Amino acid sequence: MDEFSAGVAVCEKLEAMEQGIPRTRAEFQALGLTGIEFAAFRTDHPNGLGTDLTPLRSAVAVSEPGTLYRVDGDRCFTQLDVSRPLPFEDGAVDWIYAEHLIEHVPLNVAMGWLKECHRVLAPGGVIRLTTPDLAKYLAGYVQEDGFLARHRRRLSKLGFGPPMPDRKAFLINQIFAYYGHRWIYDQAELTYVLTEAGFDAEAVRLCSYRVGLHTEIADLDTAFRSDETIYVEARRRS
Structure with missing residues (x-):
């Protein structure tokens, strides 16, 4: 960061x-x-x-x-x-x-x-x-409402941050661990x-x-x- x-x-x-x-x-x-x-x-x-x-x-x-x-x-x-x-x-x-x-x-x-x-x-x-809204991330994980996948595609398209594999656990962990959070x-x-x-x-x-x-x-x-x-x-x- x-x-x-x-x-x-x-x-x-x-x-x-x-x-x-x-x-x-x-x-x-x-x-x-x-x-x-x-x-x-x-x-x-x-x-x-x-x-x-x-x-x-x-x-x-x-x-x-x-x-x-x-x-x-x-x-x-x-x-x-x-x-x-x-x-x-x-x-x-x-x-x-x-x-x-x-x-x-x-x-x-x-x-x-x-x-x-x-x-x-x-x-x-x-x-x-x-x-970042913790509720959006946890709801996306539990409900599988598409938020995590959309967020991953959006960040990848923008070229922001490191490459993100399409794994739910990875996407939850990145909000806690990446970017110096x-x-x-x-x-x-x-x-x-x-x-x-x-x-x-x-x-x-x-x-x-x-x-x-x-x-x-x-x-x-x-x-x-x-x-x-x-x-x-x-x-x-x-």
Whole structure:
């Protein structure tokens, strides 16, 4: 997975910005930023700060932690480790988005990161999480509803990941062991970690692909993961 991440962590132009990483709500607003997309080298949200643990590089520059960068002239990026406290003040942003990130860290790290997300969200702010849905995989195994075969064909057609033999046990094991996955979630498990992080259980809602409280955030969902994904949002209490 590290090799894959390094392979996609590239851009044409990477410029260190004079101002440091925004920490306060006012500093975010001064940069025209309203939220954070984790696990994104170049967020598609025009008002988002992209972040990732892997360094981003161009032909002449490589990102370093603690520095804010302009990517390809129109997006902001900074290198962050979600296992450490976020360098932002309370209530700094209105939204947080993370696509297929939470499954890559141990449960205790995920819960610590979500507590930090809850802290840096402003009252009424929204977090949207997407991750492989354990329920889809187990239902596909038990019910033989065709999901595992379709998913295998889809990944093979896209050329994503290693070759996958057409064996049910292999396809179940790959979601736990491949791609650096550490913990796999269903809706109840996502609700659990979000409520432990400080979100109200009744504020956690199941969504669908590119459908959510805010269209511009839900539109960050990528199509090639949609068949296996669960989409969940939570709003911080006002």
